[in-house]
Amino acid sequence: MRWVDARVGQAINIRQRPPTFSFFPTFQGATREGVHSTLFATEPWNIVQHILEKLSDANARRQALAFLVQSRDFFTAAQNSDVSAAKPLLLYYSFLNLAKCLCVKRKGTALGMVQHGLSEKLPTTPGAIHGSVSIDILKSPATSAFVMFANVLGANLPQPAATKTHVEIRSQDFLAQVLIGHRIYCQADNIKERFISLDRIEYMQDVGTQEAWLRVRAYADDFTRLGYGLTDLSKHLGAAGVWRNVNCSVVIDGRRIIEAETVATIRYGHRPSQVLSQISIDARPRLWRSVTAYPPYRKYYLYVPSAAQVLLNQLLTIYLATFYFGSITRYKPEQFDQILKSPIGPFVFEFFSNQPTQFLYLMASEFMEQEVAKAAIT
Structure with missing residues (x-):
């Protein structure tokens, strides 16, 4: 899949904090969604x-x-x-x-x-x-x-x-x-x-249109050392057309970062926290995770079958x-x-x-x- 410019948006923050990606990011409180802690x-x-x-x-x-x-x-x-x-x-x-x-x-x-x-x-x-x-x-x-x-x-x-x-x-x-x-x-x-380790999974939003989506990033050399193509990041995160590879210029300690994001967005009403659980459910089938003893207490992986x-x-x-x-x-x-x-x-x-x-x-x-x-x- 070709590379395209990333959708314009920003990382979601709830009460001045970005919610950590999770299969269970929120719970239903008395009046609104609350963000789970570990x-x-x-x-x-x-x-x-x-x-x-x-x-x-x-x-x-x-x-x-x-x-x-x-x-x-x-x-x-x-x-x-x-x-x-x-x-x-x-x-x-x-x-x-x-x-x-x-x-x-x-x-x-x-x-x-x-x-x-x-x-x-x-x-x-x-x-x-x-x-x-x-x-x-x-x-x-x-x-x-x-x-x-x-x-x-x-x-x-x-x-x-x-x-x-x-x-x-x-x-x-x-x-x-x-x-x-x-x-x-x-x-x-x-x-x-x-298995390829994912460096970060972020909940993203466009405040103007009230749309939310998911963005994932990984190290390019984790793909190349195993002989996989860089476009395999989006290819194996979901079914065809669900994810797309997006241009990324980030380099960390000399290592190139590659990114992918969901093609579709989810509209929310008053708060992006309303749709975090649905975003996670949609992404879950192609993510593996390990339980760790250090923050954020879960490490996520992509599987290339x-x-x-x-x-x-x-x-x-x-x-x-x-x-x-x-x-x-x-x-x-x-x-x-x-x-x-x-x-x-x-x-x-x-x-x-x-x-x-x-x-x-x-x-x-x-x-x-x-x-x-x-x-x-x-």
Whole structure:
């Protein structure tokens, strides 16, 4: 996509401060929108419990709290388990129960029968380390935990081919979409890195027309060092025509900055804060993030997929990878041992060392609809 001049405007300020980009930037106050601050917690489980205790439906509340107890116990047990033993399986059941909690919370009613909605398959080729996961999309969506989880996240799922009810995704495709340990995985699988760090995401406005939009910037050399084109910034932030590359002359410490902005704007009435949440929702599907211990407590990334890859929501990708390794651990432990000894073994260890806590904080943010980060207390 060609470069064009940026839309004339300025960064949004609310009460003399620019709001930090977030999936959950605002909340509805008594008379107007308020801007969220980051919520700090050393035990995000307690935050989730507090939210679930507010459910008005008694059956839903009891069920959700029971799911939460199981999730927390599985999580705690996993921390004391070895990766080569039960950790993957314990974490999967922790994530499954936490996902069910979120489903109950968003629906407001208790769940009926729930199935995994997933099945794992390893190749029969001797020495092969990559398999696939089959996702039940259409056969039993009302009982599939994975489909229900996707629905409450507002995440799109791939549609099966004609006459099919399932979609099969190769493990190398969804494992490559796991942010934590991505570079280790790429080196092991001999593929090019696909995550590119974003330097800044800003809410912009034109005060005269009362229009708001999003602008993103990144370092040009992060694209060129991996062999990606600079126009890939807009290309992979959304569907065709949603973003455009804009001219930028900024250089920081000798490094060129490139920028992109949304093509469409959103009109607001009295205040730009009225539309911040909608702007974030529109941008969310193509952004990955990590929880950090320093301001602004979230780091955002762009993913550059291969032509054949099916992109999944970040939380769904973590969930799918945990199911995959957990299922192999349960039914084919000897094959999981082979995976740990394979070139991607270091990635698997990294995944189970750091990803669980990331998932927990990202999920706590979903329950709160506010960013939750680890309290930096020593």
